[in-house]
Amino acid sequence: MPIDNSNMLKVIEDFPQQCKTALELPKGMSVSGKVDKIVVCGMGGSAVGGDLLKICMHDSKIPVFVVRDYKVPDFVDENTLVFAVSYSGNTEETLAAYEDALKKKARIVAVTSGGQLGSMAKRVVKIPAGLQPRAALGYLFFPVLGVLVNSGIADVKGKEVEEMLDILSKTDEFKAVGERIAKKIGQRTPIVYASEMLAPVAYRWKTQFNENSKVASFCHTFSEMNHNEIAGFQTMNRSDFIAIFIRDKHDNERIKKRMDITKEIISTRVDVEEVFTKGEHLLSRIFSGIYYGDFASYYLAIANRVDPTPVTVIETLKKKLR
Amino acid sequence: MPIDNSNMLKVIEDFPQQCKTALELPKGMSVSGKVDKIVVCGMGGSAVGGDLLKICMHDSKIPVFVVRDYKVPDFVDENTLVFAVSYSGNTEETLAAYEDALKKKARIVAVTSGGQLGSMAKRVVKIPAGLQPRAALGYLFFPVLGVLVNSGIADVKGKEVEEMLDILSKTDEFKAVGERIAKKIGQRTPIVYASEMLAPVAYRWKTQFNENSKVASFCHTFSEMNHNEIAGFQTMNRSDFIAIFIRDKHDNERIKKRMDITKEIISTRVDVEEVFTKGEHLLSRIFSGIYYGDFASYYLAIANRVDPTPVTVIETLKKKLR
Numbered sequence: 051m052p053i054d055n056s057n058m059l060k061v062i063e064d065f066p067q068q069c070k071t072a073l074e075l076p077k078g079m080s081v082s083g084k085v086d087k088i089v090v091c092g093m094g095g096s097a098v099g100g101d102l103l104k105i106c107m108h109d110s111k112i113p114v115f116v117v118r119d120y121k122v123p124d125f126v127d128e129n130t131l132v133f134a135v136s137y138s139g140n141t142e143e144t145l146a147a148y149e150d151a152l153k154k155k156a157r158i159v160a161v162t163s164g165g166q167l168g169s170m171a172k173r174v175v176k177i178p179a180g181l182q183p184r185a186a187l188g189y190l191f192f193p194v195l196g197v198l199v200n201s202g203i204a205d206v207k208g209k210e211v212e213e214m215l216d217i218l219s220k221t222d223e224f225k226a227v228g229e230r231i232a233k234k235i236g237q238r239t240p241i242v243y244a245s246e247m248l249a250p251v252a253y254r255w256k257t258q259f260n261e262n263s264k265v266a267s268f269c270h271t272f273s274e275m276n277h278n279e280i281a282g283f284q285t286m287n288r289s290d291f292i293a294i295f296i297r298d299k300h301d302n303e304r305i306k307k308r309m310d311i312t313k314e315i316i317s318t319r320v321d322v323e324e325v326f327t328k329g330e331h332l333l334s335r336i337f338s339g340i341y342y343g344d345f346a347s348y349y350l351a352i353a354n355r356v357d358p359t360p361v362t363v364i365e366t367l368k369k370k371l372r
Numbered sequence: 373m374p375i376d377n378s379n380m381l382k383v384i385e386d387f388p389q390q391c392k393t394a395l396e397l398p399k400g401m402s403v404s405g406k407v408d409k410i411v412v413c414g415m416g417g418s419a420v421g422g423d424l425l426k427i428c429m430h431d432s433k434i435p436v437f438v439v440r441d442y443k444v445p446d447f448v449d450e451n452t453l454v455f456a457v458s459y460s461g462n463t464e465e466t467l468a469a470y471e472d473a474l475k476k477k478a479r480i481v482a483v484t485s486g487g488q489l490g491s492m493a494k495r496v497v498k499i500p501a502g503l504q505p506r507a508a509l510g511y512l513f514f515p516v517l518g519v520l521v522n523s524g525i526a527d528v529k530g531k532e533v534e535e536m537l538d539i540l541s542k543t544d545e546f547k548a549v550g551e552r553i554a555k556k557i558g559q560r561t562p563i564v565y566a567s568e569m570l571a572p573v574a575y576r577w578k579t580q581f582n583e584n585s586k587v588a589s590f591c592h593t594f595s596e597m598n599h600n601e602i603a604g605f606q607t608m609n610r611s612d613f614i615a616i617f618i619r620d621k622h623d624n625e626r627i628k629k630r631m632d633i634t635k636e637i638i639s640t641r642v643d644v645e646e647v648f649t650k651g652e653h654l655l656s657r658i659f660s661g662i663y664y665g666d667f668a669s670y671y672l673a674i675a676n677r678v679d680p681t682p683v684t685v686i687e688t689l690k691k692k693l694r
Contacts, residue, residue, distance in 0.1 A: 087435070094599030109446045113409070113435065118596045119568045120624055124431045142626065143595055184600075246441045257600035266604040266613065268590040273465055274440045277416035278506075278579035281683045282588040285676070290612070291588065302442055304464065304693075311692045315685060354607070361603045363637060370633045371626075 054352065056359035058262065061185045062344045066218040068188035069337070073211065075189070076175050076196030081157055085131045085203060088114045089122055089156070090194065091147035092135035094257065095184045096161075099135055099191035101250035102336060106195060107204060108247070120146040122154065131203075132156040133194050137183035139165020142371075161193045182359060184261055187254075187340070210331040217328045217338050224338070227325065228345025232353055234323055235292055235346075242269040244296040244339070245305045248327070251296055251336060255343035262347035262358040273308050283316045291320050296339050298327045376674065378681035380584065383507045384666045388540040390510035391659070395533065397511070398497050398518030403479055407453045407525060411478070412516065413439045413469035414457035416579065417506045418483075421457055421513035423572035424658060428517060429526060430569070442468040444476065453525075454478040455516050459505035461487020483515045504681060506583055509576075509662070532653040539650045539660050546660070549647065550667025554675055556645055557614055557668075564591040566618040567627045570649070570661060573618055577665035584669035584680040595630050605638045613642050618661050620649045
């Protein structure tokens with residue numbers, strides 16, 4: 051019976067400490083000059099970091115783009131700040147996008163534990179190595195945010211960070227909810243929903259179920275799912291799927307109502323579990339939402355008797371790609 | 373036994389003609405002055421139109437954003453061209469986003485068959501009423517592209533349009549492939565994949581399966597799925613899921629290789645069907661990719677003995693939302 055051989059539980063439990071460390075990493079690093087567009091290049095967890103930045107910059111005049119591809123858009127130019135984010139520093143898509151951004155004369159900051167990216171890039175926020183990339187979300191996200199704060203482009207108040215760390219440090223509450231949800235899921239395929247605003251939180255849950263628990267999982271947003279995906283529930287079965295709604299007290303009132311009514315409608319076909327984000331500030335709400343899912347995916351792996359850490363399929367693929 | 377009571381088949385068969393008509397609709401409409409950002413607001417099929425615009429503008433210096441929400445981003449200003457797209461003209465999210473864009477002094481073009489949006493907006497491309505919004509993709513997309521061409525912002529050559537219309541007019545080929553795939557799917561949940569570039573084509577397939585066939589369906593992109601979703605196949609079953617790859621001769625060589633290897637890996641757990649886009653030009657490749665899926669979703673509805681046209685669940689939801 052395989053178990054948690056690499057101690058993924060401990061890594062997840064240590065996440066608040068990882069955030070603390072990550073917040074210190076970009077100290078002293080900033081960019082100067084005009085920045086009118088921000089692009090985050092990365093895949094998997096690194097791209098989720100970019101999605102989170104996009105949320106955090108929602109009230110900025112500077113648009114943020116997340117690129118999960120081998121090239122950056124053609125509008126990238128010398129006024130574009132590009133973050134090339136790769137935990138290993140060897141993600142081929144990110145390396146190609148980095149080269150493309152360089153050719154387009156963008157200003158580039160790399161966030162990586164080393165690898166080729168660490169050697170190539172002039173400006174690097176070096177992050178600690180040794181984790182599964184998906185377990186390093188704090189390291190992948192806060193340096194990007196930190197460079198923007200240092201550069202006067204983003205604004206994060208001390209109390210926002212404090213509230214987040216305070217909330218996350220109550221680890222046991224997240225564990226309990228995660229364990230409960232994993233039990234509820236059982237052998238069913240979880241579909242995770244959040245508002246458009248918190249879409250990356252739902253996506254993170256989905257990817258954690260895929261990678262930690264090694265199960266199918268999908269996600270979508272409110273209210274877009276009301277325009278198409280909801281129609282599919284008509285033929286779905288309680289024994290096959292389960293819906294998880296990530297709810298936030300700051301969700302638009304219409305979104306709240308849509309979630310309530312959708313729950314009522316689809317409950318005739320599938321079970322619906324609800325999880326509520328914690329805190330007043332955006333960082334708390336994002337990372338509390340994510341933290342529940344990290345534990346849920348961990349406990350689902352354990353319940354399914356799979357080791358949450360290794361992702362053999364992805365390693366096999368990488369070998370075949372060489 | 374419910375069947376195609378509203379003749380969805382005929383509507384899908386007429387799609388090439390719809391495109392022809394739609395191409396004429398924006399004649400004479402253009403915007404002048406500086407435009408440095410484009411935002412398309414819409415939900416469902418209208419938003420897919422925005423996603424397609426984003427693809428078509430991939431080599432433009434002007435970034436395109438698609439908003440599936442009640443508000444537009446804070447960077448929207450007087451140099452932003454906003455398209456408010458709603459087939460009925462009464463989509464609440466789009467109406468709210470329209471108001472928000474107006475407040476932010478954006479220049480706005482509405483694309484609608486009427487409704488509140490048709491009355492409120494000063495600049496309107498009026499499109500024919502009477503279809504299901506998802507069956508009106510040509511009307512929802514080409515007017516947006518046309519206004520940009522008329523304004524000197526986008527460039528579409530006559531031969532690109534001709535190639536597309538020529539390819540789509542061979543309707544029987546698309547029908548045959550669609551019917552074959554529907555048969556192959558049977559009672560399984562289709563998961564549709566395309567390159568990041570053709571992501572909206574995969575999303576369109578998924579939403580058509582949801583709305584026309586009334587079944588669960590999901591989608592994701594290459595290579596992002598290689599970083600997470602692929603791990604979920606480890607526990608998936610041939611009897612539950614089927615993967616559909618939308619392939620394009622212009623896919624990046626690494627993406628092609630990733631698709632080949634992924635197919636090899638996941639074939640041990642699920643069947644994989646491949647569909648190849650047609651044509652040399654982007655418009656042909658996009659719409660041929662989409663057209664296969666429209667027919668596949670239609671035939672899947674018929675095989676499942678559901679009428680493809682009504683989406684009762686969505687209508688019920690809308691009533692409860694009032």
